[in-house]
Amino acid sequence: MSALPPTDPDDEETATGLRKVIHIDMDAFFASVEQRDNPALRGKPVAVGGSSARGVVAAASYEARVFGVRSAMPSVRAARLCPDLIFCPPRFEVYKAVSRQIRTIFLHFTPHVEPLSLDEAYLDVTDDLRGIGSATRIAELIRARIRADTGLTASAGVSYNKFLAKIASDQNKPDGLCVIRPGEGAAFVATLPVKRFHGVGPRGAEKMTALGIESGADLARHDLAFLRQHFGSQADYLYRAARGIDLRRVRADRPRKSVGGERTFERDIGSGPALREALERIIGIVWERIERSGAKGRTVTLKLKDTGFRTITRARSLPGPVADEQTFAEAARALLDALLPLDQPVRLMGLTLSALEGEGSTPVPAGADEAGQGSLPF
Numbered sequence: 001m002s003a004l005p006p007t008d009p010d011d012e013e014t015a016t017g018l019r020k021v022i023h024i025d026m027d028a029f030f031a032s033v034e035q036r037d038n039p040a041l042r043g044k045p046v047a048v049g050g051s052s053a054r055g056v057v058a059a060a061s062y063e064a065r066v067f068g069v070r071s072a073m074p075s076v077r078a079a080r081l082c083p084d085l086i087f088c089p090p091r092f093e094v095y096k097a098v099s100r101q102i103r104t105i106f107l108h109f110t111p112h113v114e115p116l117s118l119d120e121a122y123l124d125v126t127d128d129l130r131g132i133g134s135a136t137r138i139a140e141l142i143r144a145r146i147r148a149d150t151g152l153t154a155s156a157g158v159s160y161n162k163f164l165a166k167i168a169s170d171q172n173k174p175d176g177l178c179v180i181r182p183g184e185g186a187a188f189v190a191t192l193p194v195k196r197f198h199g200v201g202p203r204g205a206e207k208m209t210a211l212g213i214e215s216g217a218d219l220a221r222h223d224l225a226f227l228r229q230h231f232g233s234q235a236d237y238l239y240r241a242a243r244g245i246d247l248r249r250v251r252a253d254r255p256r257k258s259v260g261g262e263r264t265f266e267r268d269i270g271s272g273p274a275l276r277e278a279l280e281r282i283i284g285i286v287w288e289r290i291e292r293s294g295a296k297g298r299t300v301t302l303k304l305k306d307t308g309f310r311t312i313t314r315a316r317s318l319p320g321p322v323a324d325e326q327t328f329a330e331a332a333r334a335l336l337d338a339l340l341p342l343d344q345p346v347r348l349m350g351l352t353l354s355a356l357e358g359e360g361s362t363p364v365p366a367g368a369d370e371a372g373q374g375s376l377p378f
Contacts, residue, residue, distance in 0.1 A: 018182060020135040021250060022123040023157040023165035024142060026102070027174035029119035030059035030095055034088045036151050044086055049288075051075050051087035056284040058090055058292075062174060072263075072285050092291050095119075098150055105145045109138050114250045118292055120169075122162055124250035136179050143177065159185065163246035166198055185244025190217035197241055199234075203264040203347075216242050259295045261286050262350025268307050270345035278349055279336050280329075286351045287325045296321040299355040300328060302335040305348035314339060321357060328353065 026032070030048040035041045045064035049057045055075035067082035079085055099118040106113045109132075112124035125138050132138050139156040146154045153175040157168025164180045167189070171178035180188050193215055195205040211230060213219050219242040227235035240246060263282055269275055279302075290297075300322065301315040314335045322328045332351055 018160050019124055019249070020126045021159055021162055021165045022125055022135055022139050022142070023162070023169040024102075024106070024121055024123065024139075024146075025155050025157075025166075025169045025173070026119035026146075027153045027155055028059060028061050028065075029098075029152070030090065031061035031064070031088075032152050033091075033095060033098055035061060037094075041086060041088070045069065045082050045084055046086050046088060047075070047078055048088050048090050049075055050089070050284070051079070055087075056281060056288065058288050072261075074281060090288065090291075095292070096294070098152070101150055102146055102154075105142055105149065108145075109142065112250050112252050114252060122165065122250045136177075139177055143175075161185070161244075161246040162248050162250065163198065163241055164188070164244055167192070167196060170196070180244075186220075189242060189244045190215065190220065192216045194219055197238075199237075201264055202266075256293070256295060256356060258301075258352045258354035258356065259286070259290050259293050259297070260301070260350060260352025260354075261289060262303060262348055264348045265346070268345035268347050270342065272340045275336060275340070275342075275346060275349070276333070279332060279351075282349055282351050283325070283329045283332055286353070287328055290322075290328070290353055295353065295356050297353040297356040298322065299353065300331040300335065301352045301354060302332055302339075303348070303350040303352070304339070304342075304346050306342065306344040306346050308344055310344075312339065317355060322353060 031046045034046055034048060035044075043063060044061075045067065046061040047057045047064055047069060048059040049055055053076055057069060057071055057073045057075055057078050059071050060069040060073075060078070064078075064082055064085055067085075069078045069082050069085060075087065095118050103113065103115065103121070106121060106123055109128050109130055110123050110125050111129070114122040116122070123138075125135050128138055130138075132141075135158045139158050143154050143156055146152060155169050155173045155176045157165040157171065157178050157180070159165040159168055159180040160182050164185050168178035168180050193205075194200055194208050194213060195202070197216075200208070207230075208214065208219070213222070219238060224235060224239050227238050231238055261282065263278070265278065269278055298319075298321055299315055299317045301313060304312045306312070316331045316335055318327070318331065322331070
């Protein structure tokens with residue numbers, strides 16, 4: 001359900017000079033909060049989400065992940081994979097309260113905090129408020145404060161840009177720390193499977209494998225013309241990522257333009273009933289994201305990509321903010337019904353809520369070109 005970072009040159013705003021960036025990612029956040037608040041759940045496989053036939057897993061504990069249970073998975077499938085799985089209804093107000101606690105900790109060290117969701121954020125600590133100077137030390141202090149104040153664990157990635165910091169935070173999960181220092185990025189990325197790149201989903205990794213691209217090193221061997229031929233608008237991002245390049249700045253004032261998600265199907269779907277069933281699952285996933293973010297918006301957009309890679313989008317704007325899941329679902333269903341029957345089967349479907357209240361006009365930053373790399377204490 002993820003998308004690659006934007007690469008529109010009109011949507012770029014770059015950082016100046018070498019930065020010290022931390023990416024903090026809470027470990028199995030929702031599920032960990034449930035285990036913290038209910039000791040009987042500790043050490044047991046837990047999924048946050050609905051257990052009904054149309055339920056979706058919003059988060060899974062590490063004990064559940066051993067069985068293959070993952071977020072955005074249909075609850076029915078999760079229960080088949082892990083018969084002892086314990087479902088907990090989401091408590092978003094609790095998660096938001098804990099998230100506010102965590103953000104207060106971040107702001108003790110830097111005002112440059114860019115939240116990505118309730119459980120993760122980028123921090124620019126190039127000039128930290130406490131005069132500590134070491135991004136690694138700051139990451140250690142933040143993780144210790146989170147544990148002391150909330151009883152939860154967080155993983156951290158430390159590097160000189162956002163792309164590398166995000167990859168690093170996932171390297172030693174859970175409760176881990178990874179540092180990628182200046183000059184180490186390209187070599188680090190070269191060793192990674194391309195499926196570890198942010199935004200490269202299973203289908204994208206499959207396409208790369210068919211082209212003989214399985215690692216960052218494989219990707220770096222191809223020039224921009226080749227990548228544009230095969231990956232279109234995402235080529236620039238992939239080219240830079242394979243070289244450890246990303247000069248997007250950490251933006252505390254980054255406006256949220258929309259909330260949504262999309263799914264690439266394992267098999268192409270052509271029939272109306274199957275498409276409607278797929279839409280219901282996506283409605284559940286996206287609405288949970290909307291609730292999680294607290295966003296209020298008026299425009300519902302449906303996106304389809306068919307087997308010919310043609311993208312079809314339809315949108316409906318309501319008089320006021322979408323108040324509940326039923327209203328959101330009705331708008332999405334109407335958009336799909338208006339398109340059926342389709343000429344070709346569908347390989348991807350997505351939904352977004354936009355025209356958000358308080359939405360600003362400042363563009364969301366994207367990738368940028370390489371600049372010189374100096375030396376900073378990490």
